[in-house]
Amino acid sequence: MKRLLSSTIFFAALLLVWHYLVLRKYWSQVLLPDPAAVWEYLKIVVADGTLLAAAEVTMRRLVTGYLIGVALGIPFGLLTARFRMMEDTVGVMALGLQTLPSVCWVPLALLWFGQSEGAMLFVVVMGSLWSIIISTDNGVRHVPPIYARAARTMGASQFVTWTRVILPASLPFVVSGMKQGWAFAWRSLMAAEIFVPILTGFGLGQLLQYGRDLHAMDQVIGVMLAIVLIGLLVDKLLFSPVERFLHRRWGTGRV
Amino acid sequence: MSVQEELQSARPAKLFIDRVTKHFLTRGGKVHALEDITLQINEGDFVCLVGPSGCGKSTLLNIIAGLEKPDAGQTLMDGKPVTQPGRDRMVMFQESALFPWLDVLDNVLFGLKFKPNLTSKERREVAEFYLRLVGLEEFAHANVHELSGGMKQRAALARALAPNPRVLLMDEPFAALDALTREQLYGDIQRIWAERKKTIVFVTHNVREAVCLGNRVVLFSPHPGRVREEFTVDLPHPRDINSVELAGHASRITRALSGYVEEPGKEFGAE
Numbered sequence A: 001m002k003r004l005l006s007s008t009i010f011f012a013a014l015l016l017v018w019h020y021l022v023l024r025k026y027w028s029q030v031l032l033p034d035p036a037a038v039w040e041y042l043k044i045v046v047a048d049g050t051l052l053a054a055a056e057v058t059m060r061r062l063v064t065g066y067l068i069g070v071a072l073g074i075p076f077g078l079l080t081a082r083f084r085m086m087e088d089t090v091g092v093m094a095l096g097l098q099t100l101p102s103v104c105w106v107p108l109a110l111l112w113f114g115q116s117e118g119a120m121l122f123v124v125v126m127g128s129l130w131s132i133i134i135s136t137d138n139g140v141r142h143v144p145p146i147y148a149r150a151a152r153t154m155g156a157s158q159f160v161t162w163t164r165v166i167l168p169a170s171l172p173f174v175v176s177g178m179k180q181g182w183a184f185a186w187r188s189l190m191a192a193e194i195f196v197p198i199l200t201g202f203g204l205g206q207l208l209q210y211g212r213d214l215h216a217m218d219q220v221i222g223v224m225l226a227i228v229l230i231g232l233l234v235d236k237l238l239f240s241p242v243e244r245f246l247h248r249r250w251g252t253g254r255v
Numbered sequence B: 001m002s003v004q005e006e007l008q009s010a011r012p013a014k015l016f017i018d019r020v021t022k023h024f025l026t027r028g029g030k031v032h033a034l035e036d037i038t039l040q041i042n043e044g045d046f047v048c049l050v051g052p053s054g055c056g057k058s059t060l061l062n063i064i065a066g067l068e069k070p071d072a073g074q075t076l077m078d079g080k081p082v083t084q085p086g087r088d089r090m091v092m093f094q095e096s097a098l099f100p101w102l103d104v105l106d107n108v109l110f111g112l113k114f115k116p117n118l119t120s121k122e123r124r125e126v127a128e129f130y131l132r133l134v135g136l137e138e139f140a141h142a143n144v145h146e147l148s149g150g151m152k153q154r155a156a157l158a159r160a161l162a163p164n165p166r167v168l169l170m171d172e173p174f175a176a177l178d179a180l181t182r183e184q185l186y187g188d189i190q191r192i193w194a195e196r197k198k199t200i201v202f203v204t205h206n207v208r209e210a211v212c213l214g215n216r217v218v219l220f221s222p223h224p225g226r227v228r229e230e231f232t233v234d235l236p237h238p239r240d241i242n243s244v245e246l247a248g249h250a251s252r253i254t255r256a257l258s259g260y261v262e263e264p265g266k267e268f269g270a271e
Ligand SMILES: Nc1ncnc2c1ncn2[C@@H]1O[C@H](COP(=O)(O)OP(=O)(O)OP(=O)(O)O)[C@@H](O)[C@H]1O
Pocket: B024, B025, B026, B031, B032, B033, B051, B052, B053, B054, B055, B056, B057, B058, B059, B060, B205
């Protein structure tokens, strides 16, 4: 309750400062609209369903691409940790490509896939895959070897040792990699949506870009707020509970 | 197989360590961890291996467990060579090696998971039986990190006992515990040994601990690791580590041991 209160006060203060800056007319209303104008815009697009539809398109792309990234990233991370050959090939590639800002994939995606959903998906997968591979690999390397030895004495096969011991033991790393992968996927998708106008779906990024084209700052800021809110919601509803569970089980985290 | 049958203690095995040699190549050169070790361990023996650090006690235990292969020689269990780990020889490590992502009960169940011919309900009954045996029934659903050091080792003991092994291999299992907790566990392990009839090979640094638990104490000397001397301890069980008789036995062994340690009394002592 106390935490909710401090959050509320903080954001209320932020809004007040914003409102004050608008009142003082440091910038023109065109560049910095009043919070009330943004609120009006959000009310309209929520009412007529534009925002929800755009959010839905974006989330569909994001979730599909991200799930592909996770489904590929975790097995590849396990493989790079297990086999020297994979480490020297896929591992090095992942390390290199992870440093590439995901927006850099957009031109390539456009040339390869054209202005299509395929291009969107490609960018999201490339954005999330590498960091998931790397943290899975890293997690496996942090597993105390004694766990695998203990499992072997209990009659676990190689396969069972990997799936039932090494994978769960590296879970704290895997989850933080998944979280990072999600953030990267989110960023790369927004970049793609802003740069690539496509006809198969009108996402949040495109809504944002559209606002820029119309010089409608209330729209730009409104959509930005929606993006932030979704990110925050996913974090609080999806990742935080998982992380809390891990901290409770492992006895780590806040002291 | 019924739970009742499963809970019958398996017949203890006899071990024959036959001229086992093991070297390690390290950056500093070749380490002679074990040199021509021969040791006969009978059914139901409680053998304590004592020796200074680096004399190959853990290596020998790992070879018996099948976790490592000797360079020469072999281990026979009831006449059959040991080639790989198996549920008939369970290991208890110095750190508990419990899995932190499982609660206590699931940790114990893990070792039963690969046992054929048991339904999941039966496995659970078996696991609960062993938790009761080590006095952890109240903590079946506790997380590993919530246990004290002593409780962790009890849970590890339950996990090692659950697959009903014929040999129990213990590598300094109580070294990290405080004296009081250790004394409780001495009582428990003696009771379990008597009840469950296991062959136990127990590695320790502590001569008194060895005398308190084992019916045989085997002294190792380092560089290269060799069996130096053997003592039989014929005091009746259960033994009290603080008894005068036991101290007498211990000092006899400590004296023998100090001959093999460069700095007597530094690493050993009757505590
Ligand atoms: N995997 C390994 N690689 C290289 N050297 C090793 C390895 N395992 C053990 N050794 C070496 O072999 C020797 C025996 O080691 P071991 O762990 O069996 O000794 P120990 O008697 O158990 O010692 P401690 O009482 O300290 O546990 C040591 O000198 C050690 O450095």
